[in-house]
Amino acid sequence: MISYIIRRCLQLIPVLVGISLLVFLMVHLLPGDPAIAIVGPEVTPDQIRQVREEYHLDDPWLVQYLIWMKMILRGDFGVSIVENVPISKLLLARLPVTLQLTGFAMIISLLISIPAGVVSAVKKDTLSDNIARVFAFAGICIPNFWLGIMLILIFGVLFPILPVYGYVSPIHNFPEALRHLLLPSITLGTALAALVTRMTRSCLLEVLACDYVTVARAKGLPEHVVIYKHALRNAMIPVITVVGLQFGFLLGGSVLVETVFALPGIGKLVVDSIFFRDYPVVQGVVLCYALVFSLVNLLVDVLYGFLDPRIRY
Amino acid sequence: MLFKTWKVLLRHRAGVVGMLVIIIMVNAAIFSVIDQTFFDQRLITKILYNPFSLSLQDKLKPPNANHLLGTDLLGRDLLARIIYGARVALEIGLLAVGISGFVGTILGLIAGYYGGVADSIIMRIADVLLAFPAILLALAFVTFAGPGLTNVVIALSLRSWVSYARIIRGQVLKIKIEEYALAAIAIGCSNLRIMVRYILPNALSPLIVQATMGLGGMIISAAGLSFLGLGVMPPTPSWGMMLNEGRLYIRTAWWLSVSPGIAIFITVMGFNLVGDFLRDVLDPRLRNVR
Numbered sequence: 001m002i003s004y005i006i007r008r009c010l011q012l013i014p015v016l017v018g019i020s021l022l023v024f025l026m027v028h029l030l031p032g033d034p035a036i037a038i039v040g041p042e043v044t045p046d047q048i049r050q051v052r053e054e055y056h057l058d059d060p061w062l063v064q065y066l067i068w069m070k071m072i073l074r075g076d077f078g079v080s081i082v083e084n085v086p087i088s089k090l091l092l093a094r095l096p097v098t099l100q101l102t103g104f105a106m107i108i109s110l111l112i113s114i115p116a117g118v119v120s121a122v123k124k125d126t127l128s129d130n131i132a133r134v135f136a137f138a139g140i141c142i143p144n145f146w147l148g149i150m151l152i153l154i155f156g157v158l159f160p161i162l163p164v165y166g167y168v169s170p171i172h173n174f175p176e177a178l179r180h181l182l183l184p185s186i187t188l189g190t191a192l193a194a195l196v197t198r199m200t201r202s203c204l205l206e207v208l209a210c211d212y213v214t215v216a217r218a219k220g221l222p223e224h225v226v227i228y229k230h231a232l233r234n235a236m237i238p239v240i241t242v243v244g245l246q247f248g249f250l251l252g253g254s255v256l257v258e259t260v261f262a263l264p265g266i267g268k269l270v271v272d273s274i275f276f277r278d279y280p281v282v283q284g285v286v287l288c289y290a291l292v293f294s295l296v297n298l299l300v301d302v303l304y305g306f307l308d309p310r311i312r313y
Numbered sequence: 314m315l316f317k318t319w320k321v322l323l324r325h326r327a328g329v330v331g332m333l334v335i336i337i338m339v340n341a342a343i344f345s346v347i348d349q350t351f352f353d354q355r356l357i358t359k360i361l362y363n364p365f366s367l368s369l370q371d372k373l374k375p376p377n378a379n380h381l382l383g384t385d386l387l388g389r390d391l392l393a394r395i396i397y398g399a400r401v402a403l404e405i406g407l408l409a410v411g412i413s414g415f416v417g418t419i420l421g422l423i424a425g426y427y428g429g430v431a432d433s434i435i436m437r438i439a440d441v442l443l444a445f446p447a448i449l450l451a452l453a454f455v456t457f458a459g460p461g462l463t464n465v466v467i468a469l470s471l472r473s474w475v476s477y478a479r480i481i482r483g484q485v486l487k488i489k490i491e492e493y494a495l496a497a498i499a500i501g502c503s504n505l506r507i508m509v510r511y512i513l514p515n516a517l518s519p520l521i522v523q524a525t526m527g528l529g530g531m532i533i534s535a536a537g538l539s540f541l542g543l544g545v546m547p548p549t550p551s552w553g554m555m556l557n558e559g560r561l562y563i564r565t566a567w568w569l570s571v572s573p574g575i576a577i578f579i580t581v582m583g584f585n586l587v588g589d590f591l592r593d594v595l596d597p598r599l600r601n602v603r
Contacts, residue, residue, distance in 0.1 A: 018441030026457055141582040143533045145540050146574030149560050153571075157564055252446025256537050260560070270449070271541055274456045286453045290444045297444075 004305050012298055019290045020072065023283055024065050077284035082276045087284040091266060095288070097167055098265035101188060101258065102250040104181050109189030109196060110243065116193075117200025117239075122227060124205065132197060139194025144253050148187040148260035155183060165262045184261040188253050192246050199242055203235040210234075237308050244300030248293040321594055331586025338580050341399040349397075357397075362390035364397045365548055373566045383568040385558065391568065394550040395576050401551045402580060405462065405535040405544075406528045409469040414524050416470070417477025422508050424478065425485025432482075439475040447472050448537055455543045465544050469534055473527065480523055484516030491515075518595035526588035529581035536577050552577050 035051040036043070043051075051057070056064050071078070077087035113136075120132035156164030163180050170177035207213065208231050216226045255267035262268070266285050273281035322328045348356040354363045362368075362380070368388035376383045382391035424435040442450070451468035458464045488494055489512060497507045538544040539553025547554065552573040559569030 014437055015440050015444055018437065019444050022441060022445075026453055137585070138578075138582070141529065141578055141585055143536055143574065143577050143581070145537060146556060146570075146577060149556065149563065149570045149574065152560075153563055153567055157567070248444075248446055252448045255446075255448055255452065256540065259541065270452065274452070274541075274543070279457070282453060282456055286445070286449060289446060289449050293446065294444045 001305065005302055008298060008301050008305075012294060015294055016291070019294065020069060020287065021065065023287045023290070024068055026286070027279060027283060028061055028064070072287070077287070078280040080273075080278055080281050082273070082278045082281075087281055090269060090281065091284060091288050094264060094266040094269050095292075097263055098251070098254050098258070098267060100170070100177075101181060101184055101254055101263060101265060102247065104178075104185040105187075105189035105250055106192065106243070106247070108185050109193035112189075113193040113196035114200055114239075117197045118204060118227065118232065120197065120201040121204035121208065129201075132201070136194040136197040136201075139190045139197075142190065144187050144191060145256040145260050147190055148184070148257055151183045151187060152260070167263050167265075184257050184263055187260070188250055188257045191253070192243070192250060195246065196239060196243060199239050200235065203238055204231060207231045207235040237304075240307060241300065241304050244303065245297065247296045247300070251289055251293055322590060325590045325593070327586045328590030331583045331588075331590065334579055334583025335587060338399050338403060338583065341396045342403045345397045345400040357393055361393040361396075364389060364393035364550055373562065373569075375566070376568055382572045383566070385555070385569055386562065386566075391555070391572055394555060395552070395572060398550045398552045398555065398573065398576065399580070401462070401545050401549060402532045402535065402577070405466055405469070406531040408466045409473065409531045409535070410524050410528050412466065413470040413474040413527075414477050414520065417474035417479075418481050418513070418520065420474065421478035421481025422485055422513065425482035426489060426504065426508055426512065435478065436482075439478060442472045442475050445472065448534055451534060451538060452541070452543065455538060460538075460543045460546055462545050465535055465538055468538070469531055473531070476523060476527070477520060480519050481516055484519065485512055488512050488515050522588055522592045522595060525584055525591055529584040529588070532577060532581055532584070 033048070035048045035055070035057055056067050059067075075088050077091065079085065080087055080090060083090065116132045116136070120129045120136075123129050152164040155162040162183055163176075164183060166180060168177045168180045204227075208227075210231075213226060213231050216230045217223075221230075254265060255270060257263070258265045258267035259271050266288060270282055270285040273279075273285065322332065344356070348354055354365065357363065366389070368384075371380070371384050371388035372386055374380055374384040374388075380390050380392070382395065384390055385394070420435050424432040445453075447469075450472050451465075454468040454471055455464055458467070485508075494507060494511050497511045502510070535544060536551070536553030536556070539551040540557045542554070542557060544553055545551045555573040556570060556577075559566070559571075559573065562569055
């Protein structure tokens with residue numbers, strides 16, 4: 001197991017190098033002067049010269065990349081042009097909001113989707129199965145930013161019972177924080193809930209047809225023991241992998257959801273930075289997203305190795 | 314084969330619904346292209362209103378007999394703009410899926426067939442791209458390259474070719490050890506001929522399913538970029554941009570936010586229903602499974 005974890009960590013190194021290279025090249029390979037891309041078009045020639053020196057833009061790009069990497073490894077993502085504060089500080093302040101949103105979205109979606117998937121499989125071809133399947137299908141087709149707007153319309157305008165904008169820290173007021181996160185989390189988690197419902201249903205149907213389930217039933221075990229102890233445990237292995245891998249999908253979705261609900265996470269930060277032409281922040285946020293995503297995927301792979309001992313790549 | 318698929322489709326109710334939705338959307342898109350190119354928006358004014366002409370005395374009118382879906386902030390008819398928006402959605406979706414499918418197929422074929430260094434390089438690039446959430450990579454590209462239809466298409470294709478490449482690679486790895494592929498090698502066929510003539514036609518089924526379902530995803534992503542103000546530029550009507558304009562008036566003009574979203578939802582649903590149907594037809598293991 002340890003050698004598997006070490007091997008999996010080593011495999012991550014070239015991916016991390018590739019990620020950093022791509023994020024670095026975003027600014028440097030596109031047409032136009034990277035100095036202008038970094039500080040914006042409204043600058044004097046003196047300021048451009050200063051930026052070129054500061055960012056070593058007159059050096060070969062490999063040297064520039066190595067200098068930039070050295071800064072990143074020290075946790076120095078540069079300075080925001082608009083707010084004039086270190087980008088790492090901005091990221092640290094905003095990342096917890098995004099992680100709370102994605103975490104809460106995942107919890108809500110799993111709380112809905114796994115029971116829905118189980119009911120759908122156990123009561124195959126009944127009304128409840130059909131309802132679950134229709135909702136799961138609709139959940140995949142619905143754009144999350146539109147769902148968010150519709151939830152604001154219903155719970156903020158027609159029946160104003162939930163807060164629809166802003167963020168409250170759970171440290172200051174936990175129940176209010178949950179209330180503020182509820183609609184954004186439902187918005188973000190719907191697609192995942194739909195996917196997990198479908199996967200749980202199909203995996204459980206497959207497992208319920210296996211011989212060991214028939215044997216469990218033949219032994220006279222009660223149906224709930226057969227389903228929850230024998231079938232569901234085995235059916236959940238592929239579902240857990242998908243859930244883990246979908247964390248990245250949730251992170252991506254948070255960009256739009258944070259914009260709709262005005263949540264001060266890193267998704268909102270990247271969108272605001274785009275409009276203020278604060279390119280170093282855009283670069284920093286993209287890098288941060290990719291790093292978090294890669295580390296979560298690594299964690300999922302390792303967990304999967306624990307859950308299913310047959311998995312050794 | 315086509316006739317047989319068509320016959321099966323007619324028995325597959327969800328597939329029929331999906332196909333109808335696609336036919337309606339494609340017709341709307343073709344209509345707007347013809348109307349704009351050859352008739353200078355005169356055709357649509359015979360049945361509805363010009364989607365570009367402003368009428369400030371009609372601004373923010375709720376749905377009524379004259380404007381079935383209401384009007385926007387500048388008094389433009391929403392239904393006319395939604396019909397015109399179908400063109401942008403399908404154009405971006407088809408181009409992005411076409412480009413990513415084409416690039417992914419070629420790279421997947423090379424990776425799967427030649428293996429070794431080529432495989433390692435292509436798959437490592439794929440791993441790096443997969444580390445970025447799709448919408449974020451597209452957002453970053455459009456930020457640095459600028460908005461507009463071409464850049465949106467490139468931005469959406471940047472990462473999505475990876476799924477096609479992975480599918481084709483997997484198929485090639487399976488097919489290249491089949492007897493007919495080995496026989497083609499034995500009789501001295503060139504690598505290109507083996508790949509294009511023998512391997513590719515047998516590897517296409519999952520690709521077709523992925524492309525159909527991918528179209529829905531592309532339409533949502535393109536609308537997402539437009540929603541953030543980084544997609545197609547005004548005055549071209551796009552569903553995402555209409556939603557963005559609408560959400561600012563959600564308390565006073567709810568209809569601005571409802572109809573463009575329904576248009577996206579129905580279109581995506583159409584492609585996904587047809588995708589589900591194609592998967593059932595093209596994958597023999599799923600034919601009797603629901």
